[in-house]
Each structure stands twice: as C-alpha cells, then as structure tokens.
Amino acid sequence: MAIEIPKTTYTGKIKEIKLGKDEKAVVVGGESCYPFYLFEGEMPHLPRIAMEVYDSPPEEWPEAALEPFAGITDDPAAWARKCIDDYGAEMLCLQLASTDPNGLDRGAKEAAEVVKKVADAVDVPLIVWGTANHDKDVEVFRKVTEVCHGKNLIIGPVEEGDHKQLGAAAIGYQHTVAASTPIDINLAKQLNILLGNLGVPDELIVMDPTVSGIGYGIEYAYSVMERMRMAALTQQDDKLQFPIICNIAKEVWKAKEAQISEKDDPTMGDAKKRGVLLEAMSAMCLLIAGADVLIMRHPEAIKLVKDMMAELTAA
C-alpha cells in the first residue's frame, strides 16, 4: 500500500521586502512554506547573511573573532570593504557600540559621520544597529537617517518605547525598520500593528524577535519564530508576515564558551573551532526556525552556514 505523506496547507505568504538599493539590493521573504520545506512550497529568496562591522575597536572579542579583521578594526569603512572584497559579504551590519551611554557614549553627530562614511564606501545593503537605549537611539538615528537619506538603511532595534520617533525618521528618510520585541509573539504582532498605525508602510518593516545563542535560551527564540511562521503561513496573520532578522553574532561570541581560551581551560578544546562552530550552529538553528537575515561575524562560520543552505536547497 502506498504511503501518503501528510502535507501542510498554507494559506499565507511572507511579504517580499527589498533591502538596500540599486544593483546590490537584495530581496528577502516571499516564503510560502515553512523554512526549507521545499517539498511543500517555495522559498524564492534564500536567507541572507549580513557581516558585522563595529564602529569602534571591539574590546571583548576573543582572539578567534578578531583575527580575520586584524589591523582594520579601528577603521569601520576599511573593515566594511574587507568583508565585501575578501569575504564576499552581500550585506553588512554596522553595530554602533560606541554610542552606548554606559560605554564610550559617542555623540549622535560623530556616530552619523561614521555611518555615512561606511555607507559611502559600500554598495551592499547596510543594517545599522543601535544600543537599545531609547533616548540615545532616538538622538543617534535622527541624525543617521537624515545624513543617510537615499541610502535605504535598515535601522534597529526599533522597540515599542521608541517606535514613534524611529518610525517617523524611517518614513521621512526612506529607511527600513527592524521591529524588535523581547521574545514574545504577542508583543511582536502588537509592535507591527503600532508601526502600521504610525504610517510605516509594510515594505519598510522586518521583524527582530530577539535571539540568543546555543546554551543561552535559543529554544525560546526558536519557538517564538516557529509560532510566527505558523500564524503567518497557516492563519493568514498579515501582521506577522514579515521577514525575520536575527542579530545572533554578538550573543554567541560574548558567551563564556566562545570566550575562554584553550590555555585557561584545556578541556574546552580549540578556541577558534569552538567559537566558529557555536556561531554556525546557532545560526543554523535560527535558519530552520525561519530567519531571513542573519547578522554574523566569523567568515568561517558564515561559510559553514552557506554550505549548509546550499545542501538543503540542492535540487
């Protein structure tokens, strides 16, 4: 007797969102099935990986993460070029770590100059990530969105507490927002509704569900993303039919398991291999949960994930 394999009935589709501009713009989303369920539907655009660039030299990165960018971490524009020229980055994410009021507390004007410099140096889509301090992010992004008018940035995190100001800036200067909520599907839906009420058009929204790495609660992020896709694809929940962006690299590399050297704890094994694998495996988990854009750090971890995607989608 022939076995009939059960099939999910999909009634919805993820919105296709264009990120960046001109030739190097990318389109994400468009899925009509669960992640990589290509036997049930389509994934017209494979997930994209944005390589991280920091606006100031990272202070707490382990050796393995610094090594690929040695000599250029004090020059964000050169770092950005290296990601593209040497590592084939198709997207970038500039982390505005130096604006953190609890750290260097660099001002809005200076931050905007750095963003502009990087944006001018590259042609791939550029994500710009703040510190999630609402007052500071509002100040910084007001300036950044203005001086980068026409660059079609993706700005985040846009949270309930600052969505009005950041949403307005995004509408005014034509940037995309990464709507960010703390691992909670109801709040994610609510923020998308609020952005819609504010007048942010659908084509300028992607969602950041807030993620963590393996060993630090990635299963919660996984469940929320999975539930988002179920609502979007099987319950026609159009407020959740947005591509998902995952800011995973910094979560992985700050963990003790990625930080500690082999010398300090020989039982942990080779530090580079460990960090790269942790990043790649965390990213892979998020991909099969529904990520459309991954923010990643180590070129070797990125390569592993890309190979995996190629295998999953091979005809």
Added chain:
Amino acid sequence: MILIGENINIMSKVIGGAIKEKNPKPIQDLARAEAEAGMDYLDLNIGPARKAGDELMTWVVNTIQEVTDKPLSLDTTNPMAMEAGLKANKSKSLINSISLVRMEEELPLVKKYNADFIGLLWGREGMPRDASERAVIAADLMYKANEMGIANDSIWFDPIVTPVVNVEASQVKPCLEFMSFLEDVVPGCKSAVGLSNVSNGAPTHLRPWLNRTYLMMLMKYGLHAAIVDAFDTDLIKIANGERPELLSLVHHIMDGEKPDYASLSEEEAKYAKTVRVLTGESLYSHSWLEL
C-alpha cells in the same frame, strides 16, 4: 446561571485597607452594591491570611451578613480561616476551593457544614495539560467526595481559566473541551470558573470584551456558575439570557462559521473578533479589536 461577585478581594486597595483596619463601611458598601447589581453569591477573598486568619474571616463574614443575606463563597487557602468562615456564615457556603492536593483535610468541612465546594482541577503535578487530564482529576475528586458522603450536586468543578495574553499556555480549548463532556465524566456535578482571569494582562478598558465573550463560549456547554466582576452590566445581561442574538453569533463562530463582518454591527464584530482570538485562530495582540 449563578453569578458570584469577585469584588470583595484583599488585593483591592480599598478592601485590603478596610480589612486591615477592621473598618466595616467600605466592605459593607461594596457587598450591598454587589447584591444590588444582581450577584447570587459574594466571593470573600481574604488571601492566604496566615496570621489570625480565623478571626479575620469571622469578622469579614459577620460584617457582610449585617447588610446582606446572599450566600457566600469563602475564598482562602488557610483551612483554619475557612472553617471559621463556615461556622460564622448563616447562609449557604461555597468553599472556594478544594483541589486534589489538600482534599483529605478539606473535604470533611464540606460534609460538616453542609456546604458546596469548587473543585479546582489542579493536578498533583500542577496545571493539567489537556481536557483528559482534567477529567481524571475531576473523577478522583468526585470519588473521594462521594466516599465521604458528599453528593455530586455539591461539587462545582473549575477547569481553570488562564490569561489569553499568554498564548502558548492558553487553556481555552481544553477548558471548553472538558466542559463539553463534564456531564459524561462526572454526572450530576456542576461547573464554575474564575472568569476574569482570561483577560489578565490585557488593557483594563478592553478586559470586559474578553470576559463576556469567554462567558458566552462557556455557556455553550451549560456553565453553571462564574465568578465575575459584579459591575459589568453587559456581562450580567448576557449571563441572564438577555442577549440571545450575541450568544447565537458566538456559538455559530465556535461551530466553524466564518464571521461576515460587513453584516455585523460594531458590537457584534468585536465579539466575533474576540472569539477568534480566544480559540487561537487569530493570534492575540493588545489591538485585536482594531484589526
């Protein structure tokens, strides 16, 4: 349906203060108002009452009996306070509540004081996961009560209402399913729910929509009693059968009919949307009525 007013609760600032100061007036005013609003029972929630709970419950019961003869639902987790309340109460008492965990010590009170009790379907391992687990707990409670000579019509089973805001842990479906076969599993037993919990965490001004809609959904399966906000007049009308058209709308949607929003009034559309949120067909968000 039996309506039990929830408003005399130690968690309320006014009532909590009045209980602490042994000031009868605010409590009596509220009891009178609840009775006038049409409540059949008044719930007296004095919390865990760890210190001198018996004395406290006696005082609260006597204070209320001075202004109303409505039956009382005694709501405390302190067994000494419970017994003191049963002793002081001249009208019929409803013990709120008894679960498997402490039934050995608490069920004898039901018999001794000829009371009714709310049988909370909380398992030995916590929240039951589905309707079947609720049925098993209900049967256990019923057998134990019967052994002690308590009749089934004294048992009001509470399938446990949880907030819809917490979607993944929502108990709406298992509660409704349990209600649909209650009569087969524990024949002759009744039912009661703490209704307002369904809207816990939702914006205050929107909570009545969730409470009323869920009430109508439970009414589909003959809900016997609900602990409710005594001052939600629309909810009381619904409970008293004065809104049959809404009831029919809600029940049709539960049966799978797609609401035709164009033909619905604004009020009806809100109830229709709320049914879909409660059943999980539409994911909850604070703006669910606007979508």
